[in-house]
Structures are given as structure tokens and as C-alpha cells.
Amino acid sequence: MTVERNVLLSGNMQKSAELFAKACKVIPGGVTAHIKYFDPHPIMMEKGNGSKLYDVDGNEYIDYLLCYGALILGHGHRQVFEAVTKQMVESGTTIFGTPHKLETTMAEKLIELYPGIEMVRYTNSGLEATLLAIRTAVAYTGKQKIAKFEGHHHGGYDQVLVSVNPDIDKAGESSAPKAVGESRGLPDYYLENTIVLPFNDLTATEKILRDHAHELAGVILEPIQGGFIPADQDFMTGLRKVTEELNIVLIFDEVKTGFRLSIGGAQEVYGVKPDITALGKVLGGGFPVGAIGGKKEILMISSARGGRDILTVGASNSGKQAPLYHSGTYNGHPTILAAGLATIHVLEQMGTMDTLFANTQLLRKQLEEVYKFHGLPMQTIGMGSIFNIILSEGEVKNYRDMRKVNTNLRKQIDYELLRLGIYTKPLNRYSMSVVHTKEDIERTAAAHDEAIKRVKNK
16 A cells, blocks of 8 residues: 655655554554554554664664553563563463462562552553542442542543543633543533542642532542642642541552652652552553552452352342452453563662662753753653653643643654654653663753754754
8 A cells, every 4th residue: 555755754654654554444543542643643663672662664763652651671671571481381371260379479569569558459451440449439438429630641431531631611710620521422420420620739629629528439640640740749748638537538540650750659759648549551561450459448348258249249148248349350460460570570679760760860851951952941840760841941730731831842843753763652751761771861862952953944
């Protein structure tokens, strides 16, 4: 199939464009997840190695997307490969479909690392983890509504596809945001039963929580909005205090921040213990995974022991209360937990996290110097091993602050960076890995310098 040059991202990406056109014939929109698409076509990758990606046209990229942060050890890390191979060879299978020892081993490790985790249940994605966390909060409190923060993303299901990227004209006052649906097909029920909160505004948030305390089961948030806008310490401390007082379950969605701000996530950094924590991404070492952890008294409501078997729910001869139902054929997949444990083992080695954070700061510093040299207002915002580039000197504390930032120039620079071999989806945050080198950082800074020059000369 021939693809016209004017629809190519770059002249040396012909095969990517052709494969995308082919995909569009059998996959709606040509991609299996909306986040994978960008105009005029996404880049089709073929191989990965360390900090690098290689597309179907043979172009090399320094990868800062890292599967949206999941690959903290980079592509094809030897210890992850070895752990996965060992698990399959020694057990003789990829999965048992029964309990196995790695489930307990990983749970013990998460309890050791995360201050707010006393017990653990596994899911197959971060999306499933946040979904289970919300169901658990509703079951535990007996209340029906959930509060989430404007601009926070917790997965692609009905209950949280509310006010993630709302049109400000429809979103109400900043101190009292309205619930705005993010997709076709959302039942009105979820808009009516989701309370939207203003991130990093403790006074307004507390007022809303007090007004709705009688009907709110839980509050869910990203401690670092979008993986790069940190919560203020006073905000986090105050939120924990008021949710405890009002008997509202506090849920940290640490899918993006788990292992990336510290080995114990955002809760370790902030010194705040949530009631429930949702994890994913890094936890799987490059495989699909999710988990929730939290207080024993809360998670025990999902225990199958003492509850009725799901097949006998409704049976008149059982006087026991049914547990919160949670199941999944692939939950606690042994191959995935082996990969995750190997990843954690690497991160726990002396100096690994310190070096990762130091290299992240070095990249941020060099990028800020490049933009300053060109006279462009720019700041890097983030924490730990994740950050984003904001072409503004104004304070960015929440979704509405980001809406004031002109992203057009950033997008132009990002497209030039793709042509120069620096990969992240345009406008996305940067995630660092333990295998990014000083040479990678220097090449990246140089590429930004060249990209800015090209944009200025257009």
C-alpha cells in the first residue's frame, strides 16, 4: 500500500505510515488504546533495548515514554528476563490457575515497602486496581458516592471518566467543579454520583467533603496529578485529616507514582498513609498488572473465607453475609509477579534509586538551560524520576493552571524531537529509567537545542 508523503510524520517513517493505514482497516482508528494515537500517525515500533526503541523503518530513539512509565529498568532488562524464564522453566507452566507462593512473596514485599499497606489483592491492570479500590470503599462504608479530583485520570471505566479533561466552559467554578463526562456512553448515574474536587485547594476541598460526608464512600486521587503536578504537603496532610474525621476512605492511585518517587511511592514521600493504595505499571516489570493494598480491616471484606461462595449467593440456607466479590482468572499471574519481584530487587540495590533521581535532575537542569539560552519561558515540573516540560513560568498547581499554558509550541518541538530520535508521545511527561546514561542525557539536551532552532526557522 502506498501512503502519500504529505501524511507522513517524517520522510523516513514510510513503513510506520503504511502499517498504520493497514491497521486502520481492522482496528477502529488504527490503535488499541486512545493514548497510543497522535497525528498524523503513531510510530510503529519493532524492537527495544535498554533506553532505546527502534521503529519498523530502522530509526533509533531514546525512549522517555517507557510504556507510560512502566519500564523503570528500561527495555529487556537481563534480570527481568532471567526471572521470567526461570519461573516458567521451573514451574513448567506460565500459570497455575491456583494459589502459589509468589502471591504471598509479593504481598509481603509490598507490605514491607508501602506504609499504608497491610494486606494485598491482585488485579490485571492499574485500571482494575482503582476500580476494585472504589468498590471496596463503597462496600466498607455503605455509602454510594465517590469523590475524585478535576484533571485526575484513574482508568477508562464509567465511574472515573469524569472531569479528566473537561471543557472549562462546562466545568463550573474552580472552587466547586462540576462533573463533566469524558466519553460517549456514560450513564447519567455516574455523573450524578461522582463529586469533583479542586486539586491543591484544601479549603474548597474540605468544604465540599463536609457538605457531602453523609453520602461519600471515598476520595480517590493521584498524589502527583498526571504524573508531574505534585500535591502540596499541607494539602495532603489536611486531606488525610479531614477524610479520617468524616469516615471517608482515602484512596491513593499510585499507578503512576508507585516506585517512581521512592521505593515506597508518594505515601512514603509525603508521610501520609492512605486507607487503600492502587498500584500498577512498574509493579509488573513490563507486564500487565495491578494490585490494591490497604488496611486489614478494610481489605478483609473481600475475603472468600467465611463468606458465601459466589455460586450460592442468594441461597436461603446461608446466614452469612456475602463478601465483596473480587475475582479474575489471571490475578496474581506467576510470570508477572516474578518480573515484578525482579524489578523491585534491582531498585532496592544500594544507590540505584539515588542514581536514577540524580540523572533525572541532571536532565531537567540541562533542558532548562537549553530553553533559557533560547529565551523561552520554561520549567520542568515533577518529582522523583518523572517530570514534564511546561513552556510557562507561571505557577502550575492543578488542571486549570495547565489549561492556561500554550501547548502549541511544545507540540511543535516534540514533533521535531521525534524526527531527531527522542521519543515520547507529544505533550507527554518524561519518565527516566535506571539505564538512561549521561550520553543519553547529553544527546537529549542537544536534540532539544536543535528542535527549538528548527521550529524558530519555520
